[in-house]
Amino acid sequence: MTVTIKDVARRAGVSPSTVSRVLSGHPRISVETSRKVKSIMEEMGYHPNIMAKSLVSKTTNSICIILPKPAEELFTNLFFMELIRGIVTQASRSGYDVLINSGATEKEELEAVSRLLKGRRVDGAILLYSRKDDAVIDFLKNNGYPFVLVGRSDKYDDILSVDTDNLMAAYDATNHLISMGHKRIGFVSGPPNLIVSRDRLEGYRKAMEHSGLELKSEWIVEGEFLQDSGYRAMSFFMNLPSRPTALVVVDDIVSFGVLRGLNELNYSVPADLALVSFNNIPLAELSTPPISSIDIGIYHLGYTASQVLIQAIQKQNNEPGLTRRFIIPHRLIVRESSMLSPARSE
Amino acid sequence: MTVTIKDVARRAGVSPSTVSRVLSGHPRISVETSRKVKSIMEEMGYHPNIMAKSLVSKTTNSICIILPKPAEELFTNLFFMELIRGIVTQASRSGYDVLINSGATEKEELEAVSRLLKGRRVDGAILLYSRKDDAVIDFLKNNGYPFVLVGRSDKYDDILSVDTDNLMAAYDATNHLISMGHKRIGFVSGPPNLIVSRDRLEGYRKAMEHSGLELKSEWIVEGEFLQDSGYRAMSFFMNLPSRPTALVVVDDIVSFGVLRGLNELNYSVPADLALVSFNNIPLAELSTPPISSIDIGIYHLGYTASQVLIQAIQKQNNEPGLTRRFIIPHRLIVRESSMLSPARSE
DNA sequence: CCTCCTTGTGAAAACGCTCGCTTAAACTTA
DNA sequence: TAAGTTTAAGCGAGCGTTTTCACAAGGAGG
Numbered sequence: 001m002t003v004t005i006k007d008v009a010r011r012a013g014v015s016p017s018t019v020s021r022v023l024s025g026h027p028r029i030s031v032e033t034s035r036k037v038k039s040i041m042e043e044m045g046y047h048p049n050i051m052a053k054s055l056v057s058k059t060t061n062s063i064c065i066i067l068p069k070p071a072e073e074l075f076t077n078l079f080f081m082e083l084i085r086g087i088v089t090q091a092s093r094s095g096y097d098v099l100i101n102s103g104a105t106e107k108e109e110l111e112a113v114s115r116l117l118k119g120r121r122v123d124g125a126i127l128l129y130s131r132k133d134d135a136v137i138d139f140l141k142n143n144g145y146p147f148v149l150v151g152r153s154d155k156y157d158d159i160l161s162v163d164t165d166n167l168m169a170a171y172d173a174t175n176h177l178i179s180m181g182h183k184r185i186g187f188v189s190g191p192p193n194l195i196v197s198r199d200r201l202e203g204y205r206k207a208m209e210h211s212g213l214e215l216k217s218e219w220i221v222e223g224e225f226l227q228d229s230g231y232r233a234m235s236f237f238m239n240l241p242s243r244p245t246a247l248v249v250v251d252d253i254v255s256f257g258v259l260r261g262l263n264e265l266n267y268s269v270p271a272d273l274a275l276v277s278f279n280n281i282p283l284a285e286l287s288t289p290p291i292s293s294i295d296i297g298i299y300h301l302g303y304t305a306s307q308v309l310i311q312a313i314q315k316q317n318n319e320p321g322l323t324r325r326f327i328i329p330h331r332l333i334v335r336e337s338s339m340l341s342p343a344r345s346e
Numbered sequence: 347m348t349v350t351i352k353d354v355a356r357r358a359g360v361s362p363s364t365v366s367r368v369l370s371g372h373p374r375i376s377v378e379t380s381r382k383v384k385s386i387m388e389e390m391g392y393h394p395n396i397m398a399k400s401l402v403s404k405t406t407n408s409i410c411i412i413l414p415k416p417a418e419e420l421f422t423n424l425f426f427m428e429l430i431r432g433i434v435t436q437a438s439r440s441g442y443d444v445l446i447n448s449g450a451t452e453k454e455e456l457e458a459v460s461r462l463l464k465g466r467r468v469d470g471a472i473l474l475y476s477r478k479d480d481a482v483i484d485f486l487k488n489n490g491y492p493f494v495l496v497g498r499s500d501k502y503d504d505i506l507s508v509d510t511d512n513l514m515a516a517y518d519a520t521n522h523l524i525s526m527g528h529k530r531i532g533f534v535s536g537p538p539n540l541i542v543s544r545d546r547l548e549g550y551r552k553a554m555e556h557s558g559l560e561l562k563s564e565w566i567v568e569g570e571f572l573q574d575s576g577y578r579a580m581s582f583f584m585n586l587p588s589r590p591t592a593l594v595v596v597d598d599i600v601s602f603g604v605l606r607g608l609n610e611l612n613y614s615v616p617a618d619l620a621l622v623s624f625n626n627i628p629l630a631e632l633s634t635p636p637i638s639s640i641d642i643g644i645y646h647l648g649y650t651a652s653q654v655l656i657q658a659i660q661k662q663n664n665e666p667g668l669t670r671r672f673i674i675p676h677r678l679i680v681r682e683s684s685m686l687s688p689a690r691s692e
Numbered sequence: 693c694c695t696c697c698t699t700g701t702g703a704a705a706a707c708g709c710t711c712g713c714t715t716a717a718a719c720t721t722a
Numbered sequence: 723t724a725a726g727t728t729t730a731a732g733c734g735a736g737c738g739t740t741t742t743c744a745c746a747a748g749g750a751g752g
Contacts, residue, residue, distance in 0.1 A: 002464070004708055015732045020710060028730060047464035051400040052708035056737045060397065062445070081427045088446055092458075097467070099408070100434055100446050112438075118348070118393035120738095121443070227632055256632045263634050286573055286602045288609050288634050350738055361702045366740060374700055398738035401707045466708095 003044045012040045023048060054120070061095060063309055064122045066113060066136065067102035068129050078281040079251070079298055080128065083150065086302025087126060094310045096123075110135050117145045123313045126150065126305050131193050146312040150305050152195055152325070160312055162305040162326045164296040166196055169330045170203025170248065173276045173294050176332055177246040178211050181341040182274060186219035186244035188233040188254055197222070197250060200278065204248050219244055223254065230257025237273075238265065245342040246274035252284045255291050255337075275337040289336035296330045304328060349390045358386045369394060400466070409437060409655055410468045412459060412482065413448035414475050424627040425597070425644060426474065429496065432648025433472060440656045442469075456481050463491045469659045472496065472651050477539050492658040494651050498541055498671070506658055508651040508672045510642040512542055512624075515676045516549025516594065519622045519640050522678055523592040524557050527687040528620060532565035532590035534579040534600055543568070543596060546624065550594050565590055569600065576603025583619075584611065591688040592620035598630045601637050601683075621683040635682035642676045650674060 005023075009016040014033065021029050022037040040046075054060045065087060067080065084100070091098045099122055103109030113136055116122045124146035127136060133155065140147045141159060149161040177185050187204045190197035201220065208215045221236055223229025230249065234257070237243055249255045255277040262269055269275055269289055277284070280295035304326055351369075355362040360379065367375050368383040386392075400406045411433060413426065430446070437444045445468055449455030459482055462468045470492035473482060479501065486493045487505060495507040523531050533550045536543035547566065554561045567582055569575025576595065580603070583589055595601045601623040608615055615621055615635055623630070626641035650672055 002466075002708095005710095006708080016708090017710075017733075018731055021731085024710085030730060033730080045464070047461060049401070049708050050461075050465040050467040051397050051406065052737090053710080054397040054737095055395070055401055055708080055739090056710045058737080078424060078427070081424070084446070088448060092447070092449075097445050097447065097462075099443050100430070101438070101443065102434060103438075115393060115396075116443075118391075119396040120348075121396045256629070260632055260634070283602070283629060286606055288606070351740095352738080362739080363703080363741080364701060367701090370740085374698090376700060379700080395738050398707090399740075401709090401738080402740045404707080 002049075003046045005046075005048065008037065008041055008044060008046050011044065012037050058120065059313075060121060060123050062097035062099055062122050063091060063124045063126060063306070063313070064099040064101050064113075064116050065126050065128065066109065067100070068109070068127075068131070078283065079253075079279055082281070082298035083128060083302040083305075086299040086304075087306045090303045090306035091310065094306070096306075096310055106135060110139060114139060117143070124148075124309050126309055129194065129196070131195075133193075146309060148305050148309045148312070150301055154195060158324055160308055160324050162301055162308060162328065164301070164330050165327050166199035167203040167206070169278065169294045169296065170200040171207045172203075172330070172332055173248050173278070174204045174207035175211075176292070176334065177248065177274060177276060177338060178207065178213065180246075180274065180338060182244075182246040183213055183342075184219070184242070184244040185213070185246045185248060186221075186237055188230060188247055188249040188258070189220060189222045190225050190229075190250045190254075192222055200248075200250055216242075225251045225253060227253055227257035227260065230254035230259075231261045232257075234258040234261035238262075238267070244273070246270075246276075246338070249275060249277035252277045252279050252281045252291060252293055255284070255293075256287060259287060259291070259337075269337050270340040274340065274342070276332075280333055284333075285335065292335045292338040293333050294330050295333050297328045301328050348395075349392045351392075351394065354383065354387055354390060354392050357390065358383050404466065405659075406467060406469050407441060408443035408445055408468050409470045409472060409652070409659075410445040410447050410459075410462050411472050411474065412455065413446070414455070414473075414477070424629065425599075425625055428627070428644035429474060429648040429651075432645040432650075433652040436649045436652035437656065440652070442652075442656060452481060456485060460485060463489070470494075470655045472655055475540065475542070477541075479539075492655060494655045494658070496647055496651050500541060504670055506654055506670050508647055508654060508674065510647070510676050511673050512545035513549040513552070515624065515640045515642065516546040517553045518549075518676070518678055519594050519624070520550045520553035521557075522638070522680065523594065523620060523622060523684060524553065524559065526592075526620065526684060528590075528592040529559055529688075530565070530588070530590040531559070531592045531594060532567075532583055534576060534593055534595040534604070535566060535568045536571050536575075536596045536600075538568055546594075546596055562588075571597045571599055573599055573603035573606065576600035576605075577607045578603075580604040580607035584608075584613070590619070592616075592622075592684070595621060595623035598623045598625050598627045598637060598639055601630070601639075602633060605633060605637070605683075615683050616686040617689075620686065620688070622678075626679055630679075631681065638681045638684040639679050640676050641679050643674045647674050 005016045005019050009019045019037055022034050065084060088098050101112050103112050125140060127147060127149045129151050137153055149159060152161050152163045153159060174185060187201060189201050205215060218240060221233045223233055249258060255275055258275060259269060262273060267273060276292045278294045280293035284291045284293045308326060351362045351365050355365045365383055368380050411430060434444050447458050449458050471486060473493060473495045475497050483499055495505060498507050498509045499505060520531060533547060535547050551561060564586060567579045569579055595604060601621055604621060605615060608619060613619060622638045624640045626639035630637040630639045654672060
């Protein structure tokens with residue numbers, strides 16, 4: 001039925017080992033033999049059985065992406081699509097296949113990971129987003145499996161990770177608003193158990209402090225990475241007796257919610273409320289008005305994560321002392337949503 | 347090192363075959379043995395080696411998604427993310443892993459597919475989007491590999507496919523505008539080599555004809571599934587001596603481009619130009635104004651595709667005479683972008 | 693009491709490939 | 723020319739499973 005290495009060998013009049021060596025570019029194969037075998041492989045339409053190869057080589061040439069549990073939410077965020085695109089592109093260039101996986105619950109997630117890694121279906125894993133405490137990270141680390149984190153862990157500092165300097169990014173975003181003349185600046189945060197939420201909040205705080213601006217606790221609200229959270233935050237802020245003139249928003253998607261709310265109430269952006277958010281997803285530029293955003297190079301983040309993981313798998317970056325944490329530079333893209341200074345008020 | 351079936355067998359005082367049978371729920375295993383073996387597997391942290399299993403069973407319990415070549419473009423479209431989400435969710439429920447793959451060129455694409463299928467790394471494939479002539483489809487069909495097409499082929503009518511009735515969807519969209527009183531209706535189409543573009547265009551044509559409305563060729567423009575195409579189409583239309591009062595747009599993303607252009611020129615939607623598009627991606631609802639869209643159940647499309655493929659792999663739907671073409675129902679979601687009748691003009 | 697099932701288990705042959713040895717041939721070197 | 727060295731290719735033992743076949747023990751049927 002399917003043509004195996006033996007069939008090729010027989011037809012070429014050599015042994016299977018020779019064919020195998022031709023395949024892997026072994027040095028001690030004569031040019032002539034190599035050429036002949038190759039042409040026969042071509043002719044017979046031979047494709048090596050990846051499973052058999054994996055079985056003996058104990059290596060699968062594939063990696064998996066683990067999406068954290070509330071996959072529905074995350075999947076609808078263009079952020080992840082960009083990340084996945086970066087990963088798939090790089091992996092494919094390195095000859096790796098990418099498996100994509102998500103579990104409904106944290107337990108399922110862990111089961112899936114251990115099935116894939118222990119069952120030797122993949123050589124390593126990329127984890128997207130890090131919770132403050134993560135059983136999957138523990139599992140991978142304790143079992144010595146290669147993995148990289150997109151984000152960071154505050155439990156371990158010796159694991160491979162690719163991340164944005166979120167503190168600095170938030171610092172920059174806030175400073176931009178301050179430099180536009182804003183003094184009353186609010187912050188719409190994400191779930192408190194995500195490190196990214198915390199880091200960005202911290203950056204906002206630092207920037208406010210450094211400029212000697214008041215830091216009211218009522219100007220900070222928490223939510224999810226969903227439009228609805230933005231919507232709710234917006235109505236909370238607009239009902240405040242002393243409301244902010246500008247907002248730093250933890251994710252573009254959340255900004256869309258803020259924007260929608262403001263539109264419904266006939267407020268205008270940036271005149272009534274200026275906005276800066278994070279991630280610069282492709283649609284940030286397309287909303288009305290376009291949203292100022294911190295471009296964190298999502299694609300690049302994914303691309304690098306894949307690169308780092310594959311190097312780790314091939315044991316090219318395991319000497320102690322090597323960088324384990326890769327920071328992808330960010331930059332602020334100023335658009336209409338923050339292009340106006342606030343009206344004088346006090 | 348890693349614990350194998352033999353280790354478990356030895357420890358349990360049985361043969362590897364028995365352990366294997368326990369694993370697969372073979373009927374002729376005593377309850378007692380089964381329980382003992384299971385507890386030992388648990389205790390030793392045994393996970394079957396998937397590669398070894400695949401090698402002998404000639405089945406991998408995984409499928410792959412093939413994204414067509416201009417992956418960059420497609421990846422940034424939420425459409426694909428939704429589709430992938432549906433596929434991954436269903437596959438995971440059926441115990442299948444999902445591999446995601448895209449090639450830079452058509453040739454690379456074909457290579458990847460044949461490597462995966464011939465190399466027996468996956469049991470079947472899901473193809474997203476169908477071009478009018480597709481080498482990958484030919485390859486899969488000629489080699490008898492299980493696959494399903496999201497979209498349709500006009501070359502073969504006996505292959506498994508999951509699709510929207512795009513002709514009817516466009517018919518409905520156009521009729522909606524007609525029922526709002528529009529008479530001058532334009533169409534922004536996609537690449538002409540995609541079947542979906544053609545079908546939607548055809549539906550638009552039919553609806554116009556049935557209502558006895560004029561069908562000017564200058565009211566039909568072609569583009570890509572990108573915002574820019576919408577932008578360009580918009581400026582083309584607005585410069586026309588006799589411009590349409592409403593547009594049927596082949597994809598929401600393209601509508602965003604139209605919208606952006608209209609905003610820049612201070613036109614208002616729907617007053618100056620009403621809009622209906624397709625796919626109803628999550629952001630259609632969030633734009634200003636929200637866009638009327640044909641919801642084609644993208645997630646459901648993906649979910650069904652996975653289901654159909656896995657059934658085909660397990661040979662549950664291969665008898666001749668069975669449905670090979672699954673149509674997912676669509677429905678029109680009317681939003682602000684089409685909620686106004688046109689000003690009287692002629 | 694002998695034969696025939698049934699039930700639970702084991703032995704061993706694949707599955708398609710890789711890789712450490714070994715061997716054979718050809719070439720050096722003294 | 724004998725011995726050593728290099729180069730090219732083959733042999734065969736796995737890799738961790740599944741699965742066919744065989745078989746022992748016990749019970750049923752005549």
